[in-house]
Amino acid sequence: MITCPTNVTSNNYVGFTSGIIQVRTDHEANVATVTWDPPIVTENVSRFNVTSSPYKSGDEIPISTIHVITFTATESSGDTDTCNFVISVIDIEDPICTIEPPSYMGSVEMGQQNSTINYIITVRDNVQVSSIKTDCSFIDIGNSGQEYIVDRAIEEIDSTGTFPIGETMVLFSVVDNASPNGNEGTCSFGVTISG
Incomplete structure (x- = not known):
């Protein structure tokens, strides 16, 4: 079983509303740099692979109302489990x-x-x-x-x-x-x- 990270951080954190993490763009940029802790995987197997899509921690995420970040844990047997969270990158920087x-x-x-x-x-x-x-x-x-x-x-x-x-x-x-x-x-x- 995979549990999504709860520690999603950005120097530009705005808030958490209706299940959506809101961050503003980096200064003078049209993206926000966002990081998060690895997801927690609790399985009775010693080998598994975890991927995130479409972004990984530390990526620059472009302005958009909604980005769904999906984590997939794959066991060596091929069984998978997923979880996701939602990020919204907003522009509040004045021209x-x-x-x-x-x-x-x-x-x-x-x-x-x-x-x-x-x-x-x-x-x-x-x-x-x-x-x-x-x-x-x-x-x-x-x-x-x-x-x-x-x-x-x-x-x-x-x-x-x-x-x-x-x-x-x-x-x-x-x-x-x-x-x-x-x-x-x-x-x-x-x-x-x-x-």
Whole structure:
């Protein structure tokens, strides 16, 4: 008879709910490293072989709602016994955005009320960034207006903005593709335009 391990560990342990062990992804990765003690086999035979499938202790397990880890003990006679446990790897890591330059000071040309500046937004995530957006109406993110669809793990986005005289703080929100709800991060930069 085989008994599944009860000591399943990860540096990213989240909890145990409805028979499912939940762990979050490793930092800046789309997998979680999970370890467990060997299963306990109690048989009246001296020789048996134990395998685990599809993962073994110490493996990097990808994001998924459910991974069923099955242990099989096989006696030398060919008799087998199995047990299993369930792991869910979730992404709760917020995406990151940065802006170059982080702030801008400039002035308008003679007779003008606005100044156009160029900047680069870098977005990244351990899995995949879905989109970045702002409520600032005079921002153009990657020639797409106020919202830009990313759909990759990292991207540098050339952007522009036409700013009025005065101080403006622009806030961006970036969302990843985590399920069921995307994780959200923010970044901002300040612009000062003198007349």
